[in-house]
Amino acid sequence: MHAKTDSEVTSLDASSTTRSPRRAVYYVQSPSHDGEKTTTSLHSTPVLSPMGSPPHSHSSSSRFSGSRKINRSHNNKPNWKQHHIAVIEEEGLLQTEHTHHSLSRRCYFLAFLLGFFLLFSFFSLILWAASRPMKPHILIKSIKFDHLRVQAGSDSTGVATDMITMNSTVKFTYRNTGTFFGVHVTATPLDLSYSEIVIATGNLKKFYQSRKSERLVSVAVMGNKIPLYGSGASLSSTTGMPTVPVPLKLSFVIRSRAYVLGRLVKPKYYKRVECSINLDPKKINVPVSLKKSCTYD
Incomplete structure (x- = not known):
């Protein structure tokens, strides 16, 4: 065996490193x-x-699984928000629809009331216009003097003057020409005057006249010891009865009120009556016809 040089060792290490790290x-x-x-x-x-x-x-x-969970949780948040927004939008739409329905019902109710009021007013106006020409018909028939006496006396202050006492009865017919309504009838006092002095008066008792009907009305017109002052000189006599005809005037106003539609439509009719009368002392207790002696306004 020989010793390996440094270069060989280095090459071996490099080769071993290349083969298996x-x-x-x-x-x-x-x-x-x-x-x-x-x-x-x-x-x-x-x-x-x-x-x-x-x-x-x-x-x-x-x-990766953790990131998926995080992503899932992150993805769920927008879904929850979208669901919450959708619920809010749905509630808002329902509330808006409910408000719209409430306003619509109010509008319909107000329109119904207005239409009903206009229709009722138009109907009432038609009834009023239709009832206006149906005025009552009045005809003064006669007057009868039951008692007449002129005598000397004095007034409440002690002034000496001639005094007149009279009892009479006025008759007239009243006819309601209305075809669909009745009338309530009143009148001002029936005044019988001589030379601008009211010597007798009478009151008409209120009555109701049904539709298309007629009645004969009698009113007592009386005066008791009415002072005549200077006007009584031509009426005085030893017998207490006038010796000449006495001009008199009868005047009154008849008021009629019809209830066509309850108290909502109630036309009124006024008729002023004036009659010129010649009192003949020879016709006491005899009815005097006034059919051609009266005017009606």
Whole structure:
């Protein structure tokens, strides 16, 4: 055997290195539990180098699985957010739809009320217009003087004057021409005057007249000891009865109110009546016709 030179040794090392590369050996230190005490033991399990050791593959797989979990968790977060946003959007749409339906119902209700009010007003206006021409028909028929007396006396202040006392009855017919409504009838006092002095008065009792009907009305017109002052000179006589015809005037206003549609449509009718009367002392207790002696406004 001869001693190898340095060059030969170097070439041999290079060739051996080329044929099989040396792998470094690592030792993993893992804890071992013995009861409550924990000791650290070194296992002689060799771990190959990073160049091709199996533990690296295990570590990489664990990392890959961990990264998949992380990616899954990261991927789940946007899904949860998208679901939450979708729920919020759906709730918003439902709330908007509910609000829209509520507004629609309100609008429909207000439109119904407005339409009903307009229709009812139009219908009431038609009824009012239709009832206006149906005015009541009034005809003064007669007046009868039951009692008449003129005598001397004095008024409430003690002034001497002629006094007149009169009882009479006025009759007239009242006809309701309305075809679909009745009327309530009142009147102002029936005044019988002589020379601008009211010497007798009468009150009409209120009554109701049904549709398309007629009645005969009698009103008592009376005066008791009404002072005539200077106007009574032509009426006085020894018998207490006038000797000449006495001009009188009868005047009053008849008021009629119809209830066409309850109290909502209630047309009113006014009729002013004026009659000129000639009181003939010879016709006491005899009805005097007034059919051609009255005017109606």
